[in-house]
Amino acid sequence: MNTTAKIAKYAAPLLLSLAMCAANAAPLQGEMVSQGHAHEALFGVNASAQGLIAVGGAGQISTSKDGSTWQRINLDLGGRSLLAVSDVGGNAIAVGQQGVIVRRDTNTWQEQQSPTSERLFSVAQDGAGFVIASGGFGTILRSLDGGKHWEKLQIDWQALIGQSYEPHVYNVTVDDQGRAYMAGEFGMIARSDDRGTTWHTLHTGDESLFGLAFGQRGLAYAVGQSGTILRSQDGGESWAKIESGSDAILLDVSIRDDDRAVITGIREALSIEAGGQRVERLNNAQLLDSWYCDVGVYNGNFYVVGQKANVLKLSI
Template sequence: MCSYKKCILLALGATLALLQGFAQATGYVDVLDLPAQDSAMAQRSPLLDVTRAGQRLVAVGQRGHILYSDDAGKQWQQAAVPVSSDLTAVSFPSATHGWAVGNDGVVLNSIDAGATWSKQLDGRQIGALLVKHYGELASADPANEQWPLLVSEGQRLVEEGADKPLLGVWFANDKLGYVVGVFNLILRTEDGGQHWTPFEDRTDNPQGLHLEAIASTGDALYIAGEQGLLLKWDETSQHFTAVQTPYQGSFFGVIGKPGEVLAYGLRGHVFRSVDGGKNWSALNAGLPVSITAATLDANGNYRLFTQAGHMLVEHPGSTQLQLVAQPGQSPVAGAALAADGSLVLVGSRGARALRVE
């Protein structure tokens, strides 16, 4: 079973494949070279993530659509985007600087609060980056058997082309950030995306499991992955180390605040740790439906959302998540707290604002 985001991407990918097949007869242009088209329906088209950029909201989704709102999600404008690849995640460490990632290994950057975007990286370059980086390490350390394997991984990416999705992005500031994706694909930048360093040797992920999301709790940085994979950044070793959890199913995301982290995912599973991931307790969602998005509300409570559109609220001290009725329930892929205290949700039916008590 795939996550909601993966399922919708597969469906969209099939649609795009049909469109591309038609386009080949009339002059095919790769989606990485085709700017996103303006659409009056963009606000109601599938969107996969949303975040705050200062007071502004920025959402990303299918066919390179990026939307921004300055009135808490009531009205949206479409940004200028140089690609038509489906976009999966977005991160703004400041009010003006942001990054978005998606299919075909694409990494986009904005320096004007999401109004316009430029392409920094795509899947046609990532394989070569791996070959060069790990080839240099292999030359400097020929006795290390890890480097040739990672060179081979890079060569495989070169041969297969730009088809590997990036699923998560997180930036600490306007310079330092990470992008993560399928088959342990992870890169780090320290200069705002001008240069990227492969980090596959810096993860405890020997099986090459998919990396679904990356997020900070304020005092720790985590990566959520499939088959119970949860990684935590260790500053001393400069390594993403594996965190043992009581669940072997896929995690689709992490959320938290200093001293606390929640990992959520398949079939309604949610786990909380208050000691840096050493021990975990289960939170009862009461629903066997995958949880695909989460945010903190204006009161600092966790709001979690399912692929069917349910909203669950976590109250401090309780292990039972409360199911909250809402109007117009629809599948949710991303959630963010707007400047006015309302919640903005995105998913298969686009974006909508939701007032909460």
């Protein structure tokens, strides 16, 4: 497949469903800082103190130290795409199709031995050696040495979601206390306080969740199918749905230090005002004529990546 499963599975019935957000559009400036070609795509982006890393089709890795100038390489991964990337303290790890895992050692990216052939959608780490990755059919991988060695975790899905079905886990993240979270099918959000050994459920529902982000002061958002936006104000302990004004597929969310959030999706982009519930549609032609599946915050600006391997800088 040429795109992530989280896009392909739900895109067909909803591509033409572009409901307008009821609120006024947020003031926005968009700048295309890197462009690819028609048959290329970027699927993941990570922002850190070291800069930005974006990953995509056919092993593409693009990096920038200032958000404006980008350098690109393509790893020889046998045509496999990289779908997500995490960089904490210079320890960069990317994951993707057929269970591929690559890690940057100094300036060289090396493929690591993977315990799965399932597609990996997401990767996160705590900066102290704990790394977690998630993927198709309930795949959860863990590393305790910064991504050099990996194991596949056995999850009690019956206890978590009330059935033995192994759900796709589209997103994982690690908060500033080292707790791991995962989100996926059946509106599932679950947390582990012991580096992935045990999990407990925080939320279940009907719509799949694709994006998950934690901000400051206990704020967190999860986004997904049919315009779903969930918000937590207590560090993920409880979640409540807020109205998005959209039926689009929402793929990712990122939260700035001032609590402003930006959400990207398939021909849809939304923003949530700092400290509020008002959801605004970002009426930018570059956003709405394409799909962007990941977003990060760097130097106060939002960077979104997606179709045609484009990187769009959003100032809001």
